[in-house]
Amino acid sequence: MALDPLQLAGPATPAAGGAVVAATAAMPQRSAMRRVLGGLWRYTPILLLALAWEAVTRLGLVSPLELPALDRVFTAWWSLLAGGDLVSNGAVSLARGAAGLGLAVVIGVPLGVLMAWSRPVRSLFNPLVQALYPMPKSALIPVTVLWLGFGSASKILLIFIGCMLPITLSAFNGARSAEQTLLWSARCLGAGRTATLLDVVLPSALPEILAGIRIALAFAFVLLVTTELIAARAGFGYLIGWLGDGGVYDAMFAVVLTVSLLGFAADRLWLLLMQHLLRWRE
Amino acid sequence: MTEILERAAVAAPRRGAGRFAVAAGFALSRHLRNGFTLILLLAGWEAYARSGAVSEFLLPPLSVVLERVWQDTLSGDLAINLGATLYRALFGFAIAASAGVTIGILIARNRTMRWFFDPIVSVGFPMPKIAFLPIFMLWFGLYDTSKITMIVVSAIFPVITATVAATQGVEKELLWSARSLGASERRLLWEVVLPAALPQILTGLQVALPVSMIVAIVCGMLMGGTGLGAAMINASRFADSPGVFAGIVEIAIAGFCLIKGIAMLRRRLLRWHQETSEVATV
Numbered sequence: 001m002a003l004d005p006l007q008l009a010g011p012a013t014p015a016a017g018g019a020v021v022a023a024t025a026a027m028p029q030r031s032a033m034r035r036v037l038g039g040l041w042r043y044t045p046i047l048l049l050a051l052a053w054e055a056v057t058r059l060g061l062v063s064p065l066e067l068p069a070l071d072r073v074f075t076a077w078w079s080l081l082a083g084g085d086l087v088s089n090g091a092v093s094l095a096r097g098a099a100g101l102g103l104a105v106v107i108g109v110p111l112g113v114l115m116a117w118s119r120p121v122r123s124l125f126n127p128l129v130q131a132l133y134p135m136p137k138s139a140l141i142p143v144t145v146l147w148l149g150f151g152s153a154s155k156i157l158l159i160f161i162g163c164m165l166p167i168t169l170s171a172f173n174g175a176r177s178a179e180q181t182l183l184w185s186a187r188c189l190g191a192g193r194t195a196t197l198l199d200v201v202l203p204s205a206l207p208e209i210l211a212g213i214r215i216a217l218a219f220a221f222v223l224l225v226t227t228e229l230i231a232a233r234a235g236f237g238y239l240i241g242w243l244g245d246g247g248v249y250d251a252m253f254a255v256v257l258t259v260s261l262l263g264f265a266a267d268r269l270w271l272l273l274m275q276h277l278l279r280w281r282e
Numbered sequence: 283m284t285e286i287l288e289r290a291a292v293a294a295p296r297r298g299a300g301r302f303a304v305a306a307g308f309a310l311s312r313h314l315r316n317g318f319t320l321i322l323l324l325a326g327w328e329a330y331a332r333s334g335a336v337s338e339f340l341l342p343p344l345s346v347v348l349e350r351v352w353q354d355t356l357s358g359d360l361a362i363n364l365g366a367t368l369y370r371a372l373f374g375f376a377i378a379a380s381a382g383v384t385i386g387i388l389i390a391r392n393r394t395m396r397w398f399f400d401p402i403v404s405v406g407f408p409m410p411k412i413a414f415l416p417i418f419m420l421w422f423g424l425y426d427t428s429k430i431t432m433i434v435v436s437a438i439f440p441v442i443t444a445t446v447a448a449t450q451g452v453e454k455e456l457l458w459s460a461r462s463l464g465a466s467e468r469r470l471l472w473e474v475v476l477p478a479a480l481p482q483i484l485t486g487l488q489v490a491l492p493v494s495m496i497v498a499i500v501c502g503m504l505m506g507g508t509g510l511g512a513a514m515i516n517a518s519r520f521a522d523s524p525g526v527f528a529g530i531v532e533i534a535i536a537g538f539c540l541i542k543g544i545a546m547l548r549r550r551l552l553r554w555h556q557e558t559s560e561v562a563t564v
Contacts, residue, residue, distance in 0.1 A: 045398045046405060066421060127319040134541045136496040139511075139533040141503065142518035142526045147340055221410040226500050229415070230515070237413070244416035252416060260409040267408035 068250035077254035085239065086258065093224055093235040094262075096152050100159025101213075101220045108164040109209055112171025116205075117197060129168055137162035137219075138226055145231045155227050155235075162223045163216035170212025174205030207281065210274045217270055221263040342524045350528040359513070364536060366508040370426055371491075371498035371540075374433025378494065379487055382438045386445025386483075387471070399442075407439040412497070415504060429501040436497045437490040444486020448479035481555060484548045491544050495537055510536070 050070060056062055057069040068076075080086040115122045115129075140158060148154035178201045186196045228237025236259045243252040324344055330336065331343035338346075354360040388395040389403075415432050422428035452475055460474045502511025510533050517525025 042397075043401050045401050049402070124319060127317070128323065131320055134492060134537055135534045136492070136499055136537050138496055138500045138503070139514065139530050142514050143530065146518060146523060146526060218408050218410075221408075222412055225410045225413045226504075229412070230500075230503050240413060240416055244420070249420065256413045256417060259413045260411075263410045264405050264408050 065249065068253055072250045073253045073257070076248070076250040077258065080251055080254060086255070089235050089239045090258070090262075092152070093228065093237070093259075096155040096235065097159060097220045097224045099152075100156045100224075101163050101216060103156070103160045104163035104167050104216060105213060107160075108167035109171045111164075112168040112173075112209075113175045113197070113201065113205065115168070115172045116175035117201065125168075126172075129165060129172075133165050133169065137223060141227050141230055144227070150231055150233055155224065155232070158227050159220050159223050162219045166215045166219065167209070167212045170208045170215075171205060174208030174212075175201050177208075178204040207278055210270075210277060214267065214270050214274065217266055218263070221259070221266065225259060339521070339523050342527055346524050347527040347531060350524040351531055354528060354532070360532060363508055363510045363513045364532065367495070367498045367502060367510045368536070370429050370433060370501070370509070371494040373426075374430045374498070375437055375491055375494040377430070378434045378437035378490055379441055381434070382441025382486070382490070383445050383483060385438075386442045387449055387475070389442070390446045390449035403439060403442055407443065411436045412500060415501065419505065424505050424507070429498065429505065432501055433494045433497045437494045440489040440493065441483075441486045444489070445479065445483050448482030448486075449475060451482065452478045481552055484551065488541075488544050488548065491540055492537060495540055499533060 053067070054070045057064060057067055064072075077086070111121075111125065115125050137158065140161060144154040144158045148157060182200050182204065183196060186200045191199065224235070225237045225240075228235040229241050230237075232238040236255060240252055240255050240259070243249075243255060327341070328344040331338065331341045351360070354363075385395075385399060389399050390396075412432070414435065415428070418428040418431050418435075422431055456474055456478060457470065460470050465473065498509065499511035502509030502513075503515045504511075506512045506515070510529060514526055514529030514533075517523075517529060
């Protein structure tokens with residue numbers, strides 16, 4: 001959560017605003033209106049930047065080879081979408097990201113909780129996690145390609161490794177910081193070890209686990225694009241590299257913007273889900 | 283053994299040389315225990331690679347890899363590549379740190395700046411910035427400028443958000459006291475706001491430094507030339523797998539030293555602060 005204090009402090013985003021409006025239809029109309037207007041006002045600087053981009057290219061201040069006009073980028077985006085290239089490559093990329101991140105969650109969360117719960121597991125895995133955590137995961141790209149080739153398997157492995165460490169560590173920290181009084185109360189009330197783990201430790205670790213997955217989500221996008229730029233035959237990164245090598249810069253800009261916006265949208269969606277899952281908290 | 287030491291540490295009198303000896307012994311045993319798993323893992327690597335269960339191409343033995351690292355050191359390749367990577371990483375980091383802190387303070391203290399930068403930061407933070415590398419290559423060429431730009435763009439966001447949170451979190455009483463004692467806005471900034479915000483700003487820098495290093499390596503992988511990343515990719519193109527693994531070892535050690543270095547710097551800079559404990563490095 002500490003990742004993005006600006007957003008958390010600020011008003012809801014337009015996307016978030018829409019969902020909130022739908023959820024609270026009973027609220028007075030005016031406040032919904034204000035929310036939308038506030039969201040628009042909030043994102044005006046981005047609009048200004050886009051206008052500046054268009055103006056600079058229209059006025060011929062920069063060569064169209066270096067910065068294609070924004071409307072041409074949109075046209076290129078549309079033809080990529082209509083031609084199916086964007087969808088087919090995007091589907092490959094998103095499937096890789098989802099597989100890697102999903103595996104990391106499925107293995108990383110139980111591992112982290114077990115590390116907090118059992119001493120032998122902790123002394124076995126803690127040094128490994130601590131030693132591997134600062135290691136730049138991108139350095140493993142050549143090795144994953146060496147092992148698993150140019151296809152999806154090498155990307156999934158890399159994303160899995162990169163995402164698992166923050167998830168494991170956050171699950172470990174979250175489970176370890178479960179309040180001692182809660183544990184004592186549960187034990188007092190006759191809960192066994194498994195029941196305590198599932199009903200007390202896991203829920204109290206949930207905020208940190210979700211925050212860890214949020215970090216991992218950002219890692220997944222970065223690692224995905226990086227490895228696809230370096231060695232792939234399909235995917236967003238491959239498409240960017242291929243279009244750039246071919247000199248089709250308006251289409252390249254279109255794909256770069258698409259990936260960036262998807263990364264941003266995924267983060268916002270996860271934030272919404274976090275707020276929903278943690279609504280029982282104060 | 284460790285159980286006994288722990289119990290002894292609890293039972294030891296809270297004064298005198300005995301307590302120091304027990305504490306030192308405890309710390310030593312923890313280091314040994316942490317190192318043990320790592321050594322086990324490395325020994326397992328060596329044994330597995332030597333056993334013939336896996337081809338030497340997919341996993342060269344650790345001893346071969348270390349010999350390769352040693353050769354790189356003697357031939358001067360390591361110094362050249364490490365120097366190139368570190369130069370880009372630290373140059374980019376320095377720009378990201380100074381610009382990030384400045385922008386962060388401006389955002390925290392000026393309404394217009396906040397209005398302008400807040401949406402840009404909250405959109406830009408979760409974006410996979412590495413997708414912009416082909417664009418920077420187009421604009422700034424294949425040499426250091428584009429790589430350093432990529433590093434700055436990637437590393438600046440954690441610095442900005444940490445600085446904003448830190449500056450906004452400075453205790454109001456400190457500001458009021460300084461103002462009522464007649465401090466000008468300028469002295470307030472340098473003598474109250476910045477020192478009070480320093481711990482959290484340093485946390486942001488501790489996130490940004492490894493990011494700079496990783497991006498420097500990835501840029502090398504994508505664009506070639508000199509540097510650790512480029513050396514690894516070249517090795518993998520020539521199917522020189524000891525070279526690839528040597529690159530991983532070199533990068534891991536360099537990354538570890540950087541992280542430890544900035545943690546030491548933090549302890550030095552914050553000697554006056556009550557919190558001189560280590561923070562978790564991301």
